[in-house]
């Protein structure tokens with residue numbers, strides 16, 4: 001079982017195409033965020049040669065060490081919980097943040113992006129299931145935050161992200177994906193803003209997420225195999 005990233009990616013792309021076919025969507029509307037957390041720059045380089053160009057990291061500390069050692073033409077997305085005091089560290093390294101879960105974080109990103117002279121596209125992370133262990137905004141809080149973002153100049157809310165409860169049966173995630181899409185439709189209409197992106201679906205449930213309208217799927221283990229470590233660091237990476 002020593003498949004290469006390229007082989008695994010071919011399989012994933014076939015599954016995306018099949019899910020799009022079932023849903024009557026164009027596969028070009030689905031993009032992969034290759035989640036490289038716990039893996040080192042050599043794995044990122046392999047992913048890049050396989051044709052993946054968007055990488056996701058969930059911890060600031062790991063990302064700031066790793067990204068500078070990776071091929072330069074990649075686009076990085078911050079997909080994990082972000083503390084306000086780490087915004088400055090990460091904003092110069094990533095193109096997107098998928099995990100905005102408070103108005104204060106949104107304001108901090110706006111301020112720091114302004115200082116860097118850029119506009120930051122972000123997604124609001126929604127805790128659709130209401131599990132207390134999860135980060136993310138209550139669905140009710142999404143609309144007000146979309147409205148608040150309209151008054152900010154350096155940050156653009158471009159859609160929503162969610163992580164459904166884990167279950168072995170991917171079909172169980174469908175109601176959560178559908179709820180996120182409906183919430184997006186409602187907020188988009190109510191505030192008259194475009195919210196084109198839905199970041200939903202991971203290794204175990206991305207087929208279902210694509211059927212329900214995902215535009216970004218965040219894939220780790222299905223591309224890179226099981227994660228053994230908790231984080232990658234320069235020291236552990238032996239560099």
Ligand SMILES: *Cc1c(COP(=O)(O)O)cnc(C)c1O
Nearest residue numbers: 035058079202203218219220221
């Ligand atoms: C780790 C992670 C993923 C990828 O998980 P897999 O199940 O390995 O595909 C996706 N999204 C977030 C936010 C993650 O932290």
